[in-house]
Amino acid sequence: MEGASDPTLMDKVVNLAKVRGFVFPSAEIYGGFRSTYDYGPLGVLMLRNVKNAWWRTMVQLRDDVVGLDAAILSPPSIWAASGHLATFSDPMVDCRNCKERWRADQIGATCPNCGSADLTEPREFNLMFKTHAGPVDDEAHVAYLRPETAQGMFTNFSNVLRTTRKRPPFGIAQIGKSFRNEITPQNFIFRTREFEQMEMEFFVPPADAAGWFDYWLDLRFRWHLDLGIPASHLRKRLHESEELSHYSVQTADIEFLYPWGWGELEGVANRTDFDLKAHATASGEPLDFFDQAANERYTPFVIEPALGATRSMMAFLLAAYDEDQVGGEARTVLRLDWRLAPYAVAVLPLSKKDELEPTAREVLSVLQPHFSCDYDTTQSIGRRYRRQDEVGTPWCVTVDFDSLEDRAVTVRDRDTTEQVRVPIDALLGELQRRTTTG
Ligand code: ATP
Numbered sequence: 008m009e010g011a012s013d014p015t016l017m018d019k020v021v022n023l024a025k026v027r028g029f030v031f032p033s034a035e036i037y038g039g040f041r042s043t044y045d046y047g048p049l050g051v052l053m054l055r056n057v058k059n060a061w062w063r064t065m066v067q068l069r070d071d072v073v074g075l076d077a078a079i080l081s082p083p084s085i086w087a088a089s090g091h092l093a094t095f096s097d098p099m100v101d102c103r104n105c106k107e108r109w110r111a112d113q114i115g116a117t118c119p120n121c122g123s124a125d126l127t128e129p130r131e132f133n134l135m136f137k138t139h140a141g142p143v144d145d146e147a148h149v150a151y152l153r154p155e156t157a158q159g160m161f162t163n164f165s166n167v168l169r170t171t172r173k174r175p176p177f178g179i180a181q182i183g184k185s186f187r188n189e190i191t192p193q194n195f196i197f198r199t200r201e202f203e204q205m206e207m208e209f210f211v212p213p214a215d216a217a218g219w220f221d222y223w224l225d226l227r228f229r230w231h232l233d234l235g236i237p238a239s240h241l242r243k244r245l246h247e248s249e250e251l252s253h254y255s256v257q258t259a260d261i262e263f264l265y266p267w268g269w270g271e272l273e274g275v276a277n278r279t280d281f282d283l284k285a286h287a288t289a290s291g292e293p294l295d296f297f298d299q300a301a302n303e304r305y306t307p308f309v310i311e312p313a314l315g316a317t318r319s320m321m322a323f324l325l326a327a328y329d330e331d332q333v334g335g336e337a338r339t340v341l342r343l344d345w346r347l348a349p350y351a352v353a354v355l356p357l358s359k360k361d362e363l364e365p366t367a368r369e370v371l372s373v374l375q376p377h378f379s380c381d382y383d384t385t386q387s388i389g390r391r392y393r394r395q396d397e398v399g400t401p402w403c404v405t406v407d408f409d410s411l412e413d414r415a416v417t418v419r420d421r422d423t424t425e426q427v428r429v430p431i432d433a434l435l436g437e438l439q440r441r442t443t444t445g
Pocket residue numbers: 155187189196197198199200201202203204271272273274313314315316317318319
């Protein structure tokens with residue numbers, strides 16, 4: 008990868024994302040809307056791949072984690088009990104000179120915009136989006152957009168226990184949108200007001216919490232490495248006690264080396280029994296577990312790995328971006344893992360001539376049920392290879408005039424640019440061999 012040393016990396020990735028249809032600024036025809044983004048035809052494929060890779064590791068390959076999809080709109084009672092109404096805030100300062108607002112903990116003694124030192128005292132700004140549910144615009148109808156997906160897992164704890172017959176240690180996983188009225192959304196899709204999270208709440212006997220914290224921190228760290236983040240760009244950082252959220256006794260960030268420096272990619276927290284106990288007290292419904300073997304009732308502790316799907320996609324894009332030379336020509340290439348690339352395969356008839364189309368379409372229909380495929384007939388084959396390199400497609404399959412005679416196609420590898428001839432009948436097997444994972 009280009010690395011943090013390239014000062015233009017961020018601009019290149021943002022530009023590529025826009026030009027190639029990964030991420031568009033939202034409401035652009037109206038001048039854009041405050042750091043919101045829309046995911047285009049390639050972005051929606053890649054984001055889905057990021058979420059599928061997470062779900063596969065966290066749910067599909069395990070027998071101790073189940074899924075959930077809880078509501079985004081939620082009553083104030085949830086956020087009063089969870090502590091978010093009282094404490095989910097950032098310290099905000101105003102610059103009296105240029106009127107910009109900043110997060111006090113992200114700036115020094117002067118305004119980053121105009122340099123003035125004439126700043127107000129910090130005051131707490133609650134990050135939750137407030138709205139009204141129903142046709143009445145009064146306090147009794149206040150609702151919040153969730154600022155994290157986690158609370159749905161806590162409020163459904165008993166429902167899940169009862170319906171799945173799971174017992175600690177077990178987890179509930181969820182992928183979905185969260186909303187935070189960030190004071191300064193910034194750095195493209197790193198920090199936005201509307202974003203997607205992938206969170207898992209793992210319920211354990213209190214005495215085992217520290218061990219499970221280490222387990223999940225390690226497993227989550229390896230997930231990013233396995234999908235292509237280089238070890239040089241990933242580190243763990245334990246929170247100091249004054250940094251901890253109101254519910255946590257131990258938190259570690261998995262940090263990524265962004266072009267502007269190290270920053271949070273994922274958080275792993277020991278949330279203790281704070282949330283279950285708070286909801287049990289506030290709702291009057293017991294949220295605990297009766298361990299029949301030990302004849303003991305207890306409230307589980309919770310270990311939570313929490314990752315932004317959109318932030319994760321950005322880290323993968325930054326890590327994958329590369330420029331090299333092929334045959335004396337400069338090319339841009341996204342070295343994305345095949346599991347994350349928008350298209351795993353591109354089927355390219357060598358020429359637009361009609362004779363090639365039936366065979367090319369036949370190849371496409373063999374691959375489409377198994378892989379996300381692009382089909383591109385425009386421009387020269389060299390240009391089409393470059394276009395696929397630029398969006399990270401690991402394999403191009405070219406159908407040429409010989410294919411009509413020998414029933415074989417050329418498979419080109421994105422990273423090595425090596426080309427091999429493969430019989431059409433063996434093509435699916437060959438690509439499945441290249442994509443086999445544990
Ligand atoms: P930060 O310190 O960056 O504001 P946080 O510590 O508040 O983040 P968490 O509450 O731990 O973040 O959220 C879990 C994960 O959700 C983060 O690690 C990040 O990947 C993602 N996330 C949080 N806020 C945003 C946001 N505004 N935009 C995109 N992703 C976010």
